[in-house]
Amino acid sequence: MSNTTAALEAAVAAVIAHLPKDGETQTNRQRVYGDRAFAQVMKILAPRVRHFIRQYGLAGHWDDAEQCCAIGVHRAIQAYDPERAQFTTFVNWQLRGELQSLRFRLMTDQRPSAKKVEASTVSLHAVTNNADGESNTLESMIEDEFALDRTEACAGDHLAVKTREALLDAYVDHLRGVAMEQMKRRARSSRSVQVVDPRLPRFRAGAAIIDPAEIAELEEKLDAQRQIVARRLSDDMPDESELDPQERERQRQVAKRAAKTIAEIAANDPRFGGMFERPRPKARRRATDKVAPAATVLPDHNAPHNQLSRVVAIVPATTLHQAPEAEDQAEQLVALPRGVRSH
Incomplete structure (x- = not known):
């Protein structure tokens, strides 16, 4: 070896x-x-x-x-x-x-x-001339008929994910603002500071002081709630069969309240362009409501300009030469209205 x-x-x-x-x-x-x-x-x-x-x-x-x-x-x-x-x-x-x-x-x-069969290998990267004389490769001339559908689907999925994340951020900011207002109100309503001398009046602090520990606890709760809502809104929702029934019901209620709040945010926030707007249903007509009269093509005989005219029956032209009384009716057709003098 x-x-x-x-x-x-x-x-x-x-x-x-x-x-x-x-x-x-x-x-x-x-x-x-x-x-x-x-x-x-x-x-x-x-x-x-x-x-x-x-x-x-x-x-x-x-x-x-x-x-x-x-x-x-x-x-x-x-x-x-x-x-x-x-x-x-x-x-x-x-x-x-x-x-x-x-x-x-x-x-x-x-x-x-x-x-x-005298076959020859052709590279897709080989440069060829098209009908207009422009240089091009065979690879660029291959058309994918499903490319547009895939592009639109990917773009739609991307926009859906971005919109979902933006809605979750707006929801968390809304919860944070509500909680901060409650903590500030609770801090302002705390008992006044008593000075050493009881004869002097009490006084309150001008600005509400919030404990940093409460803020940290609030952020932890908001993060946990965001994760719950994100799992519920995700396409591949995890299996919750192993969770405790009470915990599963709690998460369902959290997601339900979050969905209602997110819908209100999307409808009122101009960033989302009113994506949840829907046409309002037409109000049902009550029995006491007055119904507008239907439009008609006939003239109003009560109008002043129609009271001076009179309407007569039209006799066919074929019968004018047969009956003498028809000639009298034809002359009445061209008669002026009453009260109108011809010049």
Whole structure:
């Protein structure tokens, strides 16, 4: 056994020694020492890897070929059995197989089936000219028909998350403001400070002094309440079956009150643009309400300008020459209204 083969066997044994056993998780120490041993294996096999890459004609794809060789070495280590053969036998077959597969994927036109139909490999990054004579790549000419839907869906999800966070911040600020006002009012209504001499009048402090411990306790409560509401509003709501029934009911009530307050904030806060506004329903008509008269196209006969006219029946023109009395009716059609003198 040569020195190179012995060093390779020792490096492979170090890699195998730091692999996790069945059912165990690999520790950070094992991972670090295993990576160092694997790097030593790749360093020893570097001349062999360069030889195989040139042999299979993949010098133009050197980075991809090295990655495939690293995958082949890793598979050879996993399948290595020292009792059957040396490691060089295992790794040679793995390297050849990986490089052969890479060559078939990159050079599909070299297959016998491709040579029969004179197929050629075309890169998506190759520059071509379109109908207008502009240079473009094939990759940029491929149209994804679902790109717009995915973009709109992602944008909608992003806006929904941002809006939810903004509403939660506004809700917490509202609760904080209400609690601070209560603490200030409670501090101002505390008992007055009595001076030593009881004959002198009492006096009150001008500004309310709030205990910092109360403020810290308030922030803890607000943080806990925000987490409860955020879990309720999240898309993947966690399972609460393991919680105590009383605690689960308490969280449900907290989320219910929060939803009502958040809806009021969204409707009144101009930052959210009235996103919860809805058209108001039409008021129901009561029996005592007066109904407006329906519109009609007939003239109002009570109007002053309609009282001077009279309406007569229109006789068809075909009957004017048959009945003498029809001629008298036709003359009445052109008669002026009463009280109107012609010029």
